[in-house]
Amino acid sequence: MAEENIIYVGKKPTMNYVLAIVTQFNNNVDHLTIKARGKSISKAVDIAEITRHKFIQEIKYGAIKLETEVLHGERGDSNVSSIEITITR
Amino acid sequence: MAEENIIYVGKKPTMNYVLAIVTQFNNNVDHLTIKARGKSISKAVDIAEITRHKFIQEIKYGAIKLETEVLHGERGDSNVSSIEITITR
Numbered sequence: 358m359a360e361e362n363i364i365y366v367g368k369k370p371t372m373n374y375v376l377a378i379v380t381q382f383n384n385n386v387d388h389l390t391i392k393a394r395g396k397s398i399s400k401a402v403d404i405a406e407i408t409r410h411k412f413i414q415e416i417k418y419g420a421i422k423l424e425t426e427v428l429h430g431e432r433g434d435s436n437v438s439s440i441e442i443t444i445t446r
Numbered sequence: 447m448a449e450e451n452i453i454y455v456g457k458k459p460t461m462n463y464v465l466a467i468v469t470q471f472n473n474n475v476d477h478l479t480i481k482a483r484g485k486s487i488s489k490a491v492d493i494a495e496i497t498r499h500k501f502i503q504e505i506k507y508g509a510i511k512l513e514t515e516v517l518h519g520e521r522g523d524s525n526v527s528s529i530e531i532t533i534t535r
Contacts, residue, residue: 399487402527406514410525421510423531425495436499438491442512 362386366393366401374404378444379412388419388445394426398440405442419443451475455482455490463493467533468501477508477534483515484526494531508532 362381366374374391381389393401409416422441427434451470453463463480470478482490498505511530516523 396485396488398491399485399527402487402512402529405512406525406527410514418512421512423491423494423507423510425499436495438488438495440491 362389364389364391364404366391366397366404368397371400371403371407374400375407375412378404378408382413382416382446386446388443391442391444392439394439395437398438401440401442405444408444413446416444416446419445451478453478453480453493455480455486455493457486460489460492460496463489464496464501467493467497471502471505471535475535477532480531480533481528483528487527487529490529490531494533497533502535505533505535508534 364374364378364381378389378391391401391405405418420441420443424439424441425436426439428437453467453470455463467478467480480490480494494507509530509532513528513530514525515528517526
């Protein structure tokens, strides 16, 4: 999958990500993966659901993967959960 | 699916839910669904990942469903995203 087909969810408002996804689908991308970690996981689900219900009804879910990533910090390693939501048109 | 095979994630600490799940699997339950809405979705993913990595390694993910639920409140309806994570042993 090309790098541009991945949306990394961070601290921006939910609608920024939704509009980025809608733009990509309008540019003939046919599938796209939304990735998030930790507290942003809820936002990733919101983004997928808002895109699907309000903007592009024909979107379907592909694989939804849950994983644990190890973050190496100054005060030692910590684990953080992550989600990958693949959506296809 | 019997009602006791559903874990609803709310405001309790993450480990409470993990221990409830481990207890159910130890009582010969072979599959179980974790449900959460809104901000609790991140916690649901943490619960699934901690259970799988720290307690019961042979757990596998079944269906993971994302949906939008309509909440009817005093100030009108609002939408909230939800997740259902099925785990099987």
